[in-house]
Amino acid sequence: MSEPLDKLTRAIRIRADKTIEHEHSTPLYLTSSFTFDTAESMRAAFAEETDDNIYSRYSNPTVDEFVDKMCMLEGAEAGFATSSGMAAVFASMFALLQQGDHLLCCSSVFGSTFTMVTKYLPKYGITCTLVPAADTAAWEAAVQPNTKMIYLETPTNPQLEIIDLEWTGKFAAQHRLILNVDNCFATPLLQRPMEYGAHLVVHSATKWIDGQGRVMGGVVVGNAGLVHEIYLFCRNTGPSLSPFNAWVLSKSLETLDVRMQRHCENAMQVAETLQDHPAISWVKYPFLKGHPQYDIAIRQMSAGGGVLCFELKGGLDAGRKFLDNLQMLSVTPNLGDSRSIASHPASTTHFKLTEEQRLTVGITPGLIRISVGLEKVSDIVNDIIQALNA
Incomplete structure (x- = not known):
């Protein structure tokens, strides 16, 4: 039996199913919806008894290919692609946090993330404590009985502080917290947070994943149970990635x-x-x-x-x-x-x-x-x- 393919090779070779045309380059599925042969097959799809595509806001073969590649590169069980990086950050929090929950967030984060956790989360009864990125004692002191999630960037934007993922993974496990890591700056090629205990990893695919300033996109990958809740949230609120942008991003991963x-x-x-x-x-x-x-x-x-x-x-x-x-x-x-x-x-x-x-x-x-x-x-x-x- 031949040796399994390296993840970098798989980032090039993973693709959506070929059509009857046997095309070499990945096809682009520009369709808003998908048809069914019978009423029963459509019912089964909506009941999630099958994995058939229904509507491109829910899933699309081109988008799925991009997500599959990102899951493989990050070592994640499942993922969902969004229309922008901030949509991914938003979904990873709002799908899992509820009124009365508390979030720990590193203080050095992207400007829009800072605004979201300090201005908008409190409107929904979710409190947030900003913690100096590299101060482990401050992280420990900030934990509250209702703390549910840790959100961090490493390297941080724009100060390039480095947070110890090994320590953070153990800290999250000790306090039974969801560890949510923005891996945008490093990409899964330079750093894989899930190997240190992260439950979720988010990316602004607009950045290095695309790499040429062409399209916007985001992705959340991680634990299958958590990602399923994020999928349901996005399926109903709509911040899904377009098939065209997914096609561009999937091709970008090849380089x-x-x-x-x-x-x-x-x-x-x-x-x-x-x-x-x-x-x-x-x-x-x-x-x-x-x-x-x-x-x-x-x-x-x-x-x-x-x-x-x-x-x-x-x-x-x-x-x-x-x-x-x-x-x-x-x-x-x-x-x-x-x-x-x-x-x-x-x-x-x-x-x-x-x-x-x-x-x-x-x-x-x-x-x-x-x-x-x-x-x-x-x-x-x-x-x-x-x-x-x-």
Whole structure:
């Protein structure tokens, strides 16, 4: 018997069933609904006695192929794909939390996630405590009798703090909490949270999974029982991924390995080069030895990822001027693209937060986030250096 295929090979070879045309490339099922031969077969599908497709808001072969690949890469039992990354985050919480429940969330999270857990969850009677990402004592102290879920990012956005997944997995098991991990920055190629005890893993597939800034999408994978509740929630509330976007994302997974290798190599070189620049107070990248959680990063990640950040000495004004001086890097509110991207969170994604709130989530005035692309690394470095010097 031949050896089982590696997961990277399977990310290329897994596909929806071929049609009678025997096509080589995955077909795209652009249909809103599916037909049945008999009333009984339709009844059985609605009763979930069969796995027949009914309606593309519920399931679709193209979407299922993308989900199957993500489950395989993450080592998950089941999954559901959503229209955006934030839809995945939203569904992973609202499908499982109810009035009276308490959520633990790391304080350094994506701006929209911060707004959701601090502004919208309380409207439904769900309380949240924000905890400094790397402070294990604070996590322990924040547990309440009604705590039901832990939500975290690692590396965090945009401060690139690293949370010890081995410790967190044991912590969640000890307190019988659902561990929900945003693995967007690392991708399943660099880090697999379920191996450390995570019950759910969410992704903004808009980022590295697509990798070329073309479509939006999200996915939640994990424990089959939990994912089924998320599926039922999304089936009735509607944040499903479109078949076309699923087709693009599924094809993108075929190149994820080679792309991430280049992103990580480029990011490491950029981070090393910028460390001694006089306009910069500090540079943070998970695989730089000076990173506060370097030892944890190299233990749970196979590479440092494609994002780095640094602090400009001139604060807010310096951040804006830096963006204006760039000649090649894109200035856009995204990351995970083949093109390198620079952003200044304090004046963009986290602008509506108060200064105190920004500092709570690690957004300092001169913080610059760089999503390192696939360009020649010397061109990336040269553009950043000339913008700093200008």
